[in-house]
Amino acid sequence: STKPKICYRPIRPSDLETLEHIHTKLFPIRESEIVDLLGYDSAKSDQTLVYILTLGVVDTYRKLGIASSLIKEVIKYASSISTCRAVYLHVISYNNPAIFLYKKMSFKCIRRLQGFYLINGQHYDSYLFMYYVMGD
Numbered sequence: 001s002t003k004p005k006i007c008y009r010p011i012r013p014s015d016l017e018t019l020e021h022i023h024t025k026l027f028p029i030r031e032s033e034i035v036d037l038l039g040y041d042s043a044k045s046d047q048t049l050v051y052i053l054t055l056g057v058v059d060t061y062r063k064l065g066i067a068s069s070l071i072k073e074v075i076k077y078a079s080s081i082s083t084c085r086a087v088y089l090h091v092i093s094y095n096n097p098a099i100f101l102y103k104k105m106s107f108k109c110i111r112r113l114q115g116f117y118l119i120n121g122q123h124y125d126s127y128l129f130m131y132y133v134m135g136d
């Protein structure tokens with residue numbers, strides 16, 4: 001089978017409904033939980049970090065380099081912010097495809113967080129991955 005040609009463009013307001021639908025299917029996470037995950041006060045520091053909350057590709061389009069391309073864009077964006085020190089994210093400890101992806105993109109695994117995720121009453125560990133952006 002031939003690989004499809006992938007084109008990238010900025011998202012538009014009219015994409016929102018489709019994106020919300022895809023996101024809900026890949027990440028059954030509630031908004032209140034998102035706020036908890038982001039619960040640190042970045043305003044207290046003059047250094048900033050970029051956080052990737054969720055990253056997902058519709059399964060028929062996987063293994064085509066889409067996630068890698070999106071991460072490269074985030075790194076480019078973070079590098080354009082002079083106060084930004086790093087891009088970081090959490091990944092559940094058993095998600096090997098994602099862990100391979102972040103390692104391949106030169107993210108460093110900083111620590112394992114015990115019971116970081118609570119899914120259907122079960123606690124799961126997460127890894128914290130960081131990509132350090134060159135300060136200028």
Ligand code: ACO
Pocket residue numbers: 026052053054055056057058061062063064065066067068069089090091092095096097098100101102104
């Ligand atoms: N098994 C092993 N390694 C994999 C796999 C896999 N199934 N899929 C991707 N990788 C790794 C490989 O190292 C791959 O490099 P290679 O092709 O040279 O071997 C590298 O990732 C890059 O692959 P991409 O094609 O760029 O990744 P893709 O577009 O397929 O997206 C993703 C990867 C996002 C993990 C996708 O499988 C997905 O959406 N999974 C479900 C949702 C998910 O788990 N998201 C990540 C959660 S963590 C978070 O959101 C912060």
